[in-house]
Amino acid sequence: MHLNSFGSLRVGIGLVCGLFSCHMLLAQTPLIGNVPGRSTQSLNGTWHYIVDPYETGYYDYRYQERKETDGEAYWNNPVPKNKTDRKEHAYVDANTLEVPGDWNSQAPEFLYYEGTVWYQRTFDVAAAQRQGQRAFLYFGAVNYQAEVYLNGRKLGSHKGGFTAFNFEIPDTLLRDADNFLVVKVDNKRAPDEVPTVNTDWWNYGGITRDVHLIWVPDTFIQNYFIQLERPADGAAPRKRKVPVAGWVKLNGAPSGGQLTVEIPELKVRESFPATGDSVAFQLTLPSVELWSPESPKRYEVRFRMGEDEVSERIGFRTIAVQGKDVLLNGQPIFMRGISVHGEIPDPGRRANSEDDAAQLLGWAHELGCNMVRLAHYPHSEQTTRLADSLGILVWSEIPVYWTIDFGNLAVLTKAKHQLHEMIARDQNRASIIIWSVGNETPVSPVRTAFMSDLAKTARAWDGSRLISAALEVHYTGGKNVIDDPLGQYTDLVSVNEYLGWYGGLPDNCRTAIWETSYDKPLFISETGAGAKAGFHADSLTRWSEEYQAWYFREQVAMMKRMPDNFVGLSPWVLVDFRSPKRNNQYQQGWNRKGLIGSDGQKKEAFSVLNAYYEEMKAQPTSRKKR
Structure with missing residues (x-):
């Protein structure tokens, strides 16, 4: 749904209604938010x-x-x-x-x-x-x-x-x-x-x-969306008389009635006629404290229709790209991120509770992060809600991964279905600033057509956030060249690079030159090296904590020399996770690229990245990219 104008908001409502009809084909009843x-x-x-x-x-x-x-x-x-x-x-x-x-x-x-x-x-x-x-x-x-x-x-x-x-x-x-x-x-x-x-x-x-x-009662509020209207130029939102736009999807709606939207703390309460099952609305807030990592302010928002009332704590913020910068509430940000799997390391299981979310996001916060990439699939709702309350920015992704059948229309439909369900559940999370449509998909015309369709679809369904994907980078003539054709459809250019792990040694970073075909913000969505927690040797020994720490020291030095469109990184990965593809004596069914081991022990590289993030946190915004 586009929020750039109220006219496009109405278009967004039509898309949402069409989307719900599509959803019914698979899950029979539309998702309740x-x-x-x-x-x-x-x-x-x-x-x-x-x-x-x-x-x-x-x-x-x-x-x-x-x-x-x-x-x-x-x-x-x-x-x-x-x-x-x-x-x-x-x-x-x-x-x-x-x-x-x-x-x-x-x-x-x-x-x-x-x-x-x-x-x-x-x-x-x-x-x-x-x-x-x-x-x-x-x-x-x-x-x-x-x-x-x-x-x-x-x-x-x-x-x-x-x-x-x-x-x-x-x-x-x-x-x-x-x-x-x-x-x-x-x-x-x-x-x-x-x-x-x-x-x-x-x-x-x-x-x-x-x-x-x-x-729920016979007529109920099925889902809704509310957020600031994003300024077309990405400028900072006004502090007073702030325009807000949104929509409500009703189920079992009568031919008449009133939808009421209320924000008690701001003394805002307005009603809108419900002439059908979808209601678009506009509000002007007298003032608003914007949500940010430094101050994750949220307001109770109440929606009422007949006998049904739903309330939720929602933060208001804008996210946009302007030239080479990503702007949060009109100000450039540097994303101190980490990639996270939805998995608890000891004993190795799927994360499934609020305590699990608190453990993972707590480690990210201790690392000095203001952002997490939730890879490679939508994580639990406890995770995204907790990110909202903690002020942690989120990249949320669907599992379009590696070599799916890009030429199969049925597969594209399944991917869109999962994209819809990801957005429908979490569209009111202020923390989520990026919808990602995939990871490391190999470049080909059929793949680019598939992935660009997903990017366009995500932007049509939710124009209030940035769209990205982890793109391909290739190495030629001593340069790291980013010219993946999918980059023309994304809001920022995000790439996975492993200089010194899958090619050469970590000191290769010292001569690395980065070039991109796109005049857009550059984000390193993955970088990392494997190490078995507790295995110590010299820094040239693979799988040792010392090698991984050396890798990150060289990466950090390279990050400080990146081009001025460099806006952040989310190294791979917070915690070791299970993978049947990893079978040497150090891995034994685990991907060991975590900064924290499978036993919860922090590796040496954790402190290396933490020191860089503390340094970046202390710099003025205008210098964070250097």
């Missing part, structure tokens, strides 16, 4: 499971999909009617998994398992809760494909391992007690999926994020 601000019932906890590598519970012996009423379908309750009744599956207390959580880290036999696991639990619903309320079943994420059944009926399917989805539960299907919920989870990799078969991270399977029942 701000789930933490709703009336919910948690379905987290202990679930039963059946491991089903042959998918026996889904297909019969002729490999035809089982009928809904088939007693041997694993979505049906397997309790025998009498002692002669034959049942060949059962959910038993001996086989349980915790939700949210990945299955790989919960039992040794699951470590490398990729395939189908059936999850099952029962739940009760208070009769008073159901009275006059619609119920939706919400999943924060399931990796990768979910088939969801309730009381023997299929609610729907979803593909995508890192984005949220929900289904409406028909009232006639929901019971007061003993609701039998089953989720078929399949994390097998495939060449026509996003991501594809080839990645450099662990394919954690399972219901990896929260599960909730959501209760």
Whole structure:
């Protein structure tokens, strides 16, 4: 959605409505925004499971999909009617998994398992809760494909391992007690999926994020967006009489009624006619304290329509590119970043809680960061909300990674679907300043057409943020040349470089010359070297902490000589993470490029980068690039 003018805002509303229709094709009901601000019932906890590598519970012996009423379908309750009744599956207390959580880290036999696991639990619903309320079943994420059944009926399917989805539960299907919920989870990799078969991270399977029942009135506020209108020239927003624009998507909207938007702290309260299911609005705030890393101010914003009221703490800020600078609230910023995987190192599992988010972002804050690149997929909502409150800038990315099938229109549709779900969940997070459409995709005409389509789509859906991707850089004639054709479609030129790790030694940085074909801000989205925490040797010994520290000392010296369009970096990576591609004696299934080891121990390079960031933090804004 563009916010440059109120006219383009109305265009944005049309795009959003079209987007929601597209979303219904896959997840059946459009995503409900701000789930933490709703009336919910948690379905987290202990679930039963059946491991089903042959998918026996889904297909019969002729490999035809089982009928809904088939007693041997694993979505049906397997309790025998009498002692002669034959049942060949059962959910038993001996086989349980915790939700949210990945299955790989919960039992040794699951470590490398990729395939189908059936999850099952029962739940009760208070009769008073159901009275006059619609119920939706919400999943924060399931990796990768979910088939969801309730009381023997299929609610729907979803593909995508890192984005949220929900289904409406028909009232006639929901019971007061003993609701039998089953989720078929399949994390097998495939060449026509996003991501594809080839990645450099662990394919954690399972219901990896929260599960909730959501209760809403018959007509409710489905989602919304509100933010400052961005000045066309990127100038600093005014402190008084600040223009704000937004939209609200209604579900079950009547033919009339009033939508009310209120910001109590600013004594703002205005109503707008709801003549359809989408309402665009404009506000003028008397004054506003802008959100920034130094002062992450947020205001309670309330939306009310009929019986439904939703509130959320939202920060107001602008982000723009002007020439060679990235401007936050009209002022140049230097991004002291770090790349982060959504993974907890000890014992090695998918991050799934607010405590996990606090651990990862706490380490980033200790490093001296004002920014994180959340790679290579959308991270949990706890992470982006915590970044909002801590004042940490965020790069958020979809898993279009390496060599997906760029010539396949169906794959492009899947990528757009995940892009939409990423934006729809987090569009009110002031911390998120960059939507990334991919990482290290190999240059070719078909790839550039695919990726540029994603970039244009992201900008059309949300014009209030910057669009980027980790681009290709090539080395020729002693120069590091950035001429990836995708760069013409992004707001800043972001590249991954590993001078001294995948080519030569770290002192190669001393003679490095950087050239780019684009007059845009330059961001180093990755750079790093592997080291086994606790392994010490001389600085020429690969995999030692000393080699990694030398690497970062040379990188830091190079960063201080970068061209004047250099606006920041997010080295690879905060913490060691699991990867089956890494198999020498130092890695043993871990990517060891973390500044923190798999045991939580800080490596020597952590202090090297921290010293650089403290130095940059102390410099005046006008000199931060030097």
